[in-house]
Amino acid sequence: MNVDNTKSEHLKAGATIVDNVIVNSTVWKYLDDHADDDIDSLALHAKLPWKQGTGESNAAVKTPRCPDLAWVLQQISGRQIATRKLPSWAATPHLLYPSRVPMEQCSSQQAAEYKAHLVCTLVGQLSDARNATDTRNASESFTFADLTGGFGVDFATIAQKAHHAYYVERNEQLCTIVSHNLQQLGISDRVEVHHRNAKDFLAAMPAVDVIMLDPARRDAHGNRTYALADCEPNVLNLLENLAQKAHFVLLKLSPMLDWHKTVDDLAPFATEVHIVSVKGECKELLVVLDMRRTTHDYQREHLDRLVCADLTDQSQQPLTREGGTCQQFAQKADFALTGSPSSFARIFTVKGSTQMKTVTPVRKQTDNLEGQLLWEPNASVMKAGCFGAFAQAFSLEALEENSHLFVGGRLEIASTIPAKGFVIEQVSGFAKKDLRQLTSQLTHANIVVRNAPFTPVSLRKKLKLKDGSDITVFATTNAHGEHVLIRAKRIASSEPLVSDNLNIPWG
Incomplete structure (x- = not known):
């Protein structure tokens, strides 16, 4: 069989040959029709409308072949990952995808x-070093x-x-x-x-x-x-x-x-x-x-x-x-x-x-936190460790040097600060009476532990709270070395806030 002639015939018919796999209009249509299918189910029940693997392959000659099921599953799985990670690529017709590892790593x-x-x-x-005659x-x-x-x-x-x-x-x-x-x-x-x-x-x-x-x-x-x-x-x-x-x-x-x-x-x-x-x-x-x-x-x-x-x-x-x-x-x-x-x-x-090297300012006053804004830096700031510069830029104070939770600031920075924002509702210790008061009328909450001798799992069990809510309970340490719990409500940065009953500056 003349391999070049075989490839030429497929190309004339409008097919694409990639890695010796023939991808024609029938293949593209099948991939489009099954783009959202469950991969495991498709692997068990798929019936391809062409003969799989047609073509011969040996060490010397590789002739074009029709896609087999493994190739089809790879393409559909890749497109599904692209829909999540690369929406403009997923929307581009006739792109091909590699195995799962390169897709997850890209x-x-x-x-x-x-x-x-x-x-x-x-x-x-x-640009200043470019030739002055270069108009690009x-x-x-x-x-x-x-x-x-x-x-x-x-x-x-x-x-x-x-x-x-x-x-x-x-x-x-x-x-x-x-x-x-x-x-x-x-x-x-x-x-x-x-x-x-x-x-x-x-x-x-x-x-x-x-x-x-x-x-x-x-x-x-x-x-x-x-x-x-x-x-x-x-x-x-x-x-x-x-x-x-x-x-x-x-x-x-x-x-x-x-x-x-x-x-x-x-x-x-x-x-x-x-x-x-x-x-x-x-x-x-x-x-x-x-x-x-x-x-x-x-x-x-x-x-x-x-x-x-x-x-x-x-x-x-x-x-x-x-x-x-x-x-x-x-x-x-x-x-x-x-x-x-x-x-x-x-x-x-x-x-x-x-x-x-800016030193992180620490809030020495540990009472009167109710109504204050609490800020939890985002993942990039946490990785950078530039807490002093972060606090200085937004006029904040750390609850404690190693807790990486900050208080202060103004409401309007909620839409600009690289952090999650909360309004503190209550601060308590770990006495049973304090815990009952903290969780009063509360069935669900997110749990965050920062610089405290607990795990989120153990604390959730202790507080008897289910996961999920706009309320977060923080376990942390204050400037006096005391372990405290802070109940706070999340600020949605895209929503306007009313400053009534909040112990924070406005405007």
């Missing part, structure tokens, strides 16, 4: 858009390489804004899928797909403006790794080559890493750390390396910016706070190059070592 759409805006910000710093703006003229491309979500989102981009991936099947998807996304004319490992491609590649790396966090045996030196590729061993090939390097790392140690390990190049949460869950640690930075720069200022970004959905206002000033995300100077992103964010930025 960035969400919000996180990818954030990185694209960050890259454009970095490119903006290079910075967001159209930069070059970019992703040396650990994966499923290509970050790559495609950034490449849409680039003049030319290189996708590099050591997994051949991912390269094939991504190459197909880039055509469907309409950006194949500005990208190159390379089936190579990062180290080898880096040694031979042309210089670019920005390189991105997302080192694999599993070893050869599949075990999770967290230390930067244990990831693959080992970025620490590539710094010299990276300095020769890019102005900036963007590292996407595990949120489990100690960012302080990471900055020291990457000295003198690390200049920014972005701690990115998506809908309240810390997802990524992004480290920006300026490969032009010197040891003198590092000694003068270890880190230029620490950014806490909480990416939310479109129902919330995109706001930032930097030095006490709130702005819309789209209007923020750092992100002005690319306009408004489709995802929304609350961004809190700490500039320089002085702000990062």
